Amino acid sequence: MATANCMELRYLKSFVVAAKLLNFSEAAREMCVTQSTFSQTIKQLEEELGTVLFYRTSHKVSLTKAGEELLPFAVTAIDSADNCLRRMNDMQALKCGTLNIGVTHSFNMVMHETLKDFMKLYPDIFLNIVYKPMTELVNRLLNHELDFVLSFRPQGNYPLIESHLLFDDVLSVIVRRDSPLAAYDKISLSVLTDYPAVLPAKGLQARNTLDDILSETGTELNVRAEMDEVTPLLRLVRSTGMYTILSSSATEDADDLVAIPINHEGCRMEGCVQMLKGIYKNSASKEFIRILCETSLVKKRITYWLK
Structure with missing residues (x-):
C-alpha cells in the first residue's frame, strides 16, 4: 500500500511538471527520466483515473478539461506531502543540523x-x-x-x-553610577553637549537612531571616540567616566552602570x-x-x- 501511494505521488508530480511546461521532452528532463519513461508515467496516471489528461499532437501538448480540473488538486496534494516531509525532517532536525x-x-x-x-x-x-x-x-x-x-x-x-x-526599549545615556549625569531620571540632549562622549560607530542601530535625533534637533555632541562593538564601548565608559548612548537594555547585567532615557519621542526602540x-x-x-x-x-x- 505504501509503495502504491509513493507511485501515485510520483504520477502527480510528473503531471504537474507536464502541465506547467506543456512539453513532454522538457518535462522528462526536469524529472530526470527518459521521455519514454515519462510518457509511460502519464499514461499510467490516465489509466488509473480513467480519463485523458492531455491532448497530444506532433507539434503541441495541451490540457484536456479533465487535466485542467485535476491540476489545482494535484498541486495542493504535492504541497501537502512536501510540507509533511519537511515537518518530519524538522522533528529530526532538533537532534542534528x-x-x-x-x-x-x-x-x-x-x-x-x-x-x-x-x-x-x-x-x-x-x-x-x-x-x-x-x-x-x-x-x-x-x-x-x-x-x-x-x-x-x-x-x-x-x-x-x-x-x-x-520587547520595547529606549535609547539611553549610559554612564557610571558616580557620574554627575547619573542623577537624572530623564535627560535632554542639550545637557550632554558639556560632557565628552564615546559613541557606537555609524551604521549600528543605536547610532542610526541617535543621528536621526541629532539631525532633527540640530544638536552637536562632544564625541571623543567611536567603536563598533558594545562590550569594549562599555569597558571604555567604565575606565574613562565618559558616557555613551545605547539602548537601555545594554546595561541589563551591568550593576556599575546606569541607563538614563533620553527625553525625546524618537528614542523608542523595538x-x-x-x-x-x-x-x-x-x-x-x-x-x-x-x-x-x-x-x-x-x-x-x-x-x-x-x-
Missing part, C-alpha cells in the same frame, strides 16, 4: 543566557552566530544565509521581511525577530526563540506570534 542566526551588536545582551540554555538542551545542533551591522544581516537573510535575525526593528523598508516584536515572509519556520528556530523569550529581559514583554 545547523541553526544560522544573525545578531546585531546592540542585541548581544540577551544572547548569553539563551545560548547557554539552548546548547544544554540541544547539544547536537550546531549554532552559527553571525554578529554584523543590520544592513549586512538583512542582505544575508534575504539571500537565505540566515534562519532569522535578532535586532532592533530596522528603520528602512524591507517588504520581504517581517518583524515580530519581542527588539524584534526578523524573518523572511512566507518561509516555513523550522522547529530549531522556534525553540531558540522560545528560550530567548524566557530570558529575564524579554519574559514579561513576550508577544505570542509563535503560538
Whole structure:
C-alpha cells in the first residue's frame, strides 16, 4: 500500500511538471527520466483515473478539461506531502543540523543566557552566530544565509521581511553610577553637549537612531571616540567616566552602570525577530526563540506570534 501511494505521488508530480511546461521532452528532463519513461508515467496516471489528461499532437501538448480540473488538486496534494516531509525532517532536525542566526551588536545582551540554555538542551545542533551591522544581516537573510535575525526593528523598508516584536526599549545615556549625569531620571540632549562622549560607530542601530535625533534637533555632541562593538564601548565608559548612548537594555547585567532615557519621542526602540515572509519556520528556530523569550529581559514583554 505504501509503495502504491509513493507511485501515485510520483504520477502527480510528473503531471504537474507536464502541465506547467506543456512539453513532454522538457518535462522528462526536469524529472530526470527518459521521455519514454515519462510518457509511460502519464499514461499510467490516465489509466488509473480513467480519463485523458492531455491532448497530444506532433507539434503541441495541451490540457484536456479533465487535466485542467485535476491540476489545482494535484498541486495542493504535492504541497501537502512536501510540507509533511519537511515537518518530519524538522522533528529530526532538533537532534542534528545547523541553526544560522544573525545578531546585531546592540542585541548581544540577551544572547548569553539563551545560548547557554539552548546548547544544554540541544547539544547536537550546531549554532552559527553571525554578529554584523543590520544592513549586512538583512542582505544575508534575504539571500537565505540566515534562519532569522535578532535586532532592533530596522528603520528602512524591507517588504520581504517581517518583524515580530519581542520587547520595547529606549535609547539611553549610559554612564557610571558616580557620574554627575547619573542623577537624572530623564535627560535632554542639550545637557550632554558639556560632557565628552564615546559613541557606537555609524551604521549600528543605536547610532542610526541617535543621528536621526541629532539631525532633527540640530544638536552637536562632544564625541571623543567611536567603536563598533558594545562590550569594549562599555569597558571604555567604565575606565574613562565618559558616557555613551545605547539602548537601555545594554546595561541589563551591568550593576556599575546606569541607563538614563533620553527625553525625546524618537528614542523608542523595538527588539524584534526578523524573518523572511512566507518561509516555513523550522522547529530549531522556534525553540531558540522560545528560550530567548524566557530570558529575564524579554519574559514579561513576550508577544505570542509563535503560538
